Amino acid sequence: MTQTPPKTELAPPKTPPKETPGFCVPEPSARPGDTPDFSAISALKDETAARPDSDCAPQDTFFMKDSLIRVIGDDHKAAGAWDPHLPTKTLRQGLHLMLKTRLYDNRMLKLQRQGKTSFYMKSRGEEATSVAAGMALRTCDMLFPSYRQQGLLFARDRDMVEMMCHCLSNARDNLKGRQLPVHYTWKEGNFFSISGNLGTQFPQAVGYAMASAARGEDVVTASWIGDGTTAEGDFHAACTLASVYCPPVILNVVNNQWAISSFSGIAGAGSASFAARGAGYGLPILRVDGNDFLAVYAATDWAAQRARAGHGATFIELVTYRADAHSTSDDPGRYRPKNEAELWPLGDPIERLKAHLIALGEWDEARHEALEAALSKEILVAYKTAQEHGTLRDGPWAPTPTMFEDVYAQQPWHLRRQRQDLGV
Amino acid sequence: MTMSNHAKMTMIQAIRSAHEVLLQGDERVCAFGEDAGYFGGVFGCTQGLQEKFGKTRVFDTPINEAAIVAMATGMAVNGMRPIAEIQFADYIFPGFDQIVSELSRLRYRSAGQFSAPLVIRTPCGGGIYGGQTHSMSPEAFFTHIPGISVVMPSNPYDAKGLLIAASESDDPVLIFEPKRLYNGPFDGDPHKPALSWSAHPKGDVPTGHYTVPLGKADIVRPGNAISIVTYGTMVHVARETVRAAGIDAEIIDLRTLVPYDMETIAKSVNKTGRCVVVHEAPRTSGFGAELIAQIQEDCFYALEAPIKRVTGWDTPYPHAHEWSYFPGQERVLRAITETLEA
Numbered sequence: 001m002t003q004t005p006p007k008t009e010l011a012p013p014k015t016p017p018k019e020t021p022g023f024c025v026p027e028p029s030a031r032p033g034d035t036p037d038f039s040a041i042s043a044l045k046d047e048t049a050a051r052p053d054s055d056c057a058p059q060d061t062f063f064m065k066d067s068l069i070r071v072i073g074d075d076h077k078a079a080g081a082w083d084p085h086l087p088t089k090t091l092r093q094g095l096h097l098m099l100k101t102r103l104y105d106n107r108m109l110k111l112q113r114q115g116k117t118s119f120y121m122k123s124r125g126e127e128a129t130s131v132a133a134g135m136a137l138r139t140c141d142m143l144f145p146s147y148r149q150q151g152l153l154f155a156r157d158r159d160m161v162e163m164m165c166h167c168l169s170n171a172r173d174n175l176k177g178r179q180l181p182v183h184y185t186w187k188e189g190n191f192f193s194i195s196g197n198l199g200t201q202f203p204q205a206v207g208y209a210m211a212s213a214a215r216g217e218d219v220v221t222a223s224w225i226g227d228g229t230t231a232e233g234d235f236h237a238a239c240t241l242a243s244v245y246c247p248p249v250i251l252n253v254v255n256n257q258w259a260i261s262s263f264s265g266i267a268g269a270g271s272a273s274f275a276a277r278g279a280g281y282g283l284p285i286l287r288v289d290g291n292d293f294l295a296v297y298a299a300t301d302w303a304a305q306r307a308r309a310g311h312g313a314t315f316i317e318l319v320t321y322r323a324d325a326h327s328t329s330d331d332p333g334r335y336r337p338k339n340e341a342e343l344w345p346l347g348d349p350i351e352r353l354k355a356h357l358i359a360l361g362e363w364d365e366a367r368h369e370a371l372e373a374a375l376s377k378e379i380l381v382a383y384k385t386a387q388e389h390g391t392l393r394d395g396p397w398a399p400t401p402t403m404f405e406d407v408y409a410q411q412p413w414h415l416r417r418q419r420q421d422l423g424v
Numbered sequence: 425m426t427m428s429n430h431a432k433m434t435m436i437q438a439i440r441s442a443h444e445v446l447l448q449g450d451e452r453v454c455a456f457g458e459d460a461g462y463f464g465g466v467f468g469c470t471q472g473l474q475e476k477f478g479k480t481r482v483f484d485t486p487i488n489e490a491a492i493v494a495m496a497t498g499m500a501v502n503g504m505r506p507i508a509e510i511q512f513a514d515y516i517f518p519g520f521d522q523i524v525s526e527l528s529r530l531r532y533r534s535a536g537q538f539s540a541p542l543v544i545r546t547p548c549g550g551g552i553y554g555g556q557t558h559s560m561s562p563e564a565f566f567t568h569i570p571g572i573s574v575v576m577p578s579n580p581y582d583a584k585g586l587l588i589a590a591s592e593s594d595d596p597v598l599i600f601e602p603k604r605l606y607n608g609p610f611d612g613d614p615h616k617p618a619l620s621w622s623a624h625p626k627g628d629v630p631t632g633h634y635t636v637p638l639g640k641a642d643i644v645r646p647g648n649a650i651s652i653v654t655y656g657t658m659v660h661v662a663r664e665t666v667r668a669a670g671i672d673a674e675i676i677d678l679r680t681l682v683p684y685d686m687e688t689i690a691k692s693v694n695k696t697g698r699c700v701v702v703h704e705a706p707r708t709s710g711f712g713a714e715l716i717a718q719i720q721e722d723c724f725y726a727l728e729a730p731i732k733r734v735t736g737w738d739t740p741y742p743h744a745h746e747w748s749y750f751p752g753q754e755r756v757l758r759a760i761t762e763t764l765e766a
């Protein structure tokens with residue numbers, strides 16, 4: 001059932017009121033102690049969005065710039081043209097992986113709090129944006145994530161002990177203790193090396209996709225950045241490249257409303273949606289309820305089909321909410337209401353998929369509890385095993401001479417000399 | 425000079441106090457950066473200032489370092505005195521082009537018709553397990569650019585006085601703030617309990633307006649046996665090294681790297697005849713190379729030993745091996761001893 005796309009109407013320009021002479025500095029609807037106004041998001045809760053064919057002209061997607069693709073409604077049922085009609089096995093797998101991601105995050109946070117490593121970043125509330133996308137892509141597809149897509153690793157069945165050893169920077173860390181925790185790399189899993197410098201991966205992903213296209217390979221490349229990062233030049237570089245060369249790439253913006261303490265308005269969300277920016281580059285756009293597992297799956301699948309069929313790039317805005325702190329160095333209570341996550345109108349991705357499965361008669365509380373218990377146990381076992389290989393605090397770490405390796409393919413004289421200077 | 429009271433301040437508090445003095449005293453001053461407005465910066469250097477001075481004077485910027493530098497440049501050209509924060513020195517590079525090709529050359533290429541008096545501040549250096557993207561000391565890249573001054577304070581008193589002097593300067597100034605020193609001095613031993621600025625003489629800071637002049641080094645320890653030329657965190661490491669070893673070293677805290685205080689350096693090296701240069705940044709083409717080249721030109725006949733460098737290694741800053749990378753007391757002492765024995 002496909003409906004005709006509604007005619008695009010230009011929203012009236014928003015001119016924030018001027019308090020004093022001067023320029024405008026946007027403010028979020030609520031600060032600590034206030035009640036946030038999410039009515040604009042609530043108004044987008046609609047499962048009747050049209051689904052253009054994946055080989056459509058980019059312009060045929062532009063009507064979506066201010067709406068949301070949704071499948072799971074507040075009645076917990078799947079509805080509308082975007083329903084991917086997944087087998088219940090896949091739905092249960094999605095629930096499993098999202099829950100695993102969340103419990104893993106909780107465990108790793110504890111580990112950081114115990115002083116065993118330096119730093120951690122959770123993805124609480126955003127699990128669907130990576131798990132569903134990861135499941136919709138094939139394992140041969142290439143991923144250029146930011147630091148908040150650990151769900152992709154779970155979707156690709158990355159060994160949890162290996163993930164933990166990286167976060168512990170211990171002797172078994174596949175990155176030899178060089179990177180800050182959560183900056184994973186996993187080449188065999190087609191998972192690029194995560195950079196701490198925001199946005200750099202976005203245009204790199206386009207280049208990677210162009211190389212695949214040049215060789216005629218059937219590989220789709222997908223990348224993710226945050227709402228705040230869209231302000232960086234690299235975001236615009238990626239969009240320009242993607243619109244010029246039409247490579248098989250999916251450019252995802254995870255709009256979780258916050259960039260550390262800055263709300264999305266500081267990245268310009270008050271003037272136009274992020275999806276609208278993609279449209280500005282002439283890229284086909286999908287704006288998605290990022291807490292709806294089925295919607296994220298369907299949108300990613302649409303974009304992957306389009307890329308594989310040779311129709312080029314897709315820009316996806318995933319509207320979600322960062323339900324926890326930015327990182328272990330952050331205290332969100334200082335800049336946003338404590339209960340904002342509970343008031344977020346698009347709910348929680350795990351709760352929504354769970355309720356959907358229960359509504360289908362394919363899940364129940366007892367099974368959910370059993371799954372949670374089994375996952376917790378699996379994580380605890382992995383955690384104990386990982387710690388046997390050391391921790392950042394107590395070692396052992398990769399052998400010290402390795403810190404002079406991989407700067408170049410061959411170690412030049414000056415690094416050899418510096419290693420000798422260190423006496424290792 | 426106004427008479428002012430003193431207070432115990434951390435480096436963060438001293439930087440905040442400098443902002444406050446500047447914002448209060450000069451309506452052309454404004455401060456901005458990623459998370460610098462409402463939140464007051466991820467290290468708190470502008471905390472409480474938006475509330476006090478309003479949103480158009482202290483505000484958040486989008487995450488785009490090129491935009492931050494370019495916007496500050498435009499504002500400064502049009503009569504304002506912006507103080508821009510780059511959240512970490514490691515993230516200044518998207519703004520590099522604006523600094524190298526625009527900001528620094530504006531006065532020169534317009535034959536003095538336009539200039540952009542502004543300050544860019546950014547936390548630098550390691551010692552906090554920040555990994556390769558929160559630990560860099562990239563000052564050397566910037567000392568190579570004609571037209572900007574480069575500053576690195578090592579204590580709260582200097583941090584405030586230099587920031588005020590920088591903001592009042594008619595040329596752009598880039599201030600690198602060693603983040604390992606924000607909350608207390610650090611002598612290079614990560615196993616010791618953290619020290620506090622309140623017990624340090626330079627943690628005693630005037631609450632009002634004062635300046636520490638740009639281009640003037642500080643002799644933090646007078647001595648006769650050897651000159652140690654350093655800046656930032658390494659000032660404290662060098663100091664503790666010579667104290668523990670009982671070496672009569674003269675320690676020079678450069679404070680300003682461009683233009684550096686060659687007069688003070690030359691006077692010291694001509695007196696001691698020996699010199700070690702210490703910085704946390706990597707070795708090859710580091711600022712130490714410039715210092716040594718100039719010292720040997722100016723003081724060659726007074727030198728009794730080759731000048732040595734103690735630096736970070738020529739690798740990205742590793743996470744787990746942070747303390748093998750950081751040029752700690754052992755490495756500093758070895759260089760001093762070798763230079764004394766040469």
Ligand SMILES: Cc1ncc(C[n+]2csc(CCOP(=O)(O)OP(=O)(O)O)c2C)c(N)n1
Nearest residue numbers: 148196197198226227228229258259260515
């Ligand atoms: C080039 C660069 N500038 C600044 C930073 C510091 N920083 C790290 S995360 C972050 C906020 C990013 O927000 P967003 O893009 O929305 O992603 P989210 O954290 O919400 O997933 C900032 C400013 C950085 N890592 N890189």
Ligand SMILES: [Mg+2]
Nearest residue numbers: 226227258259
């Ligand atoms: Mg965000």
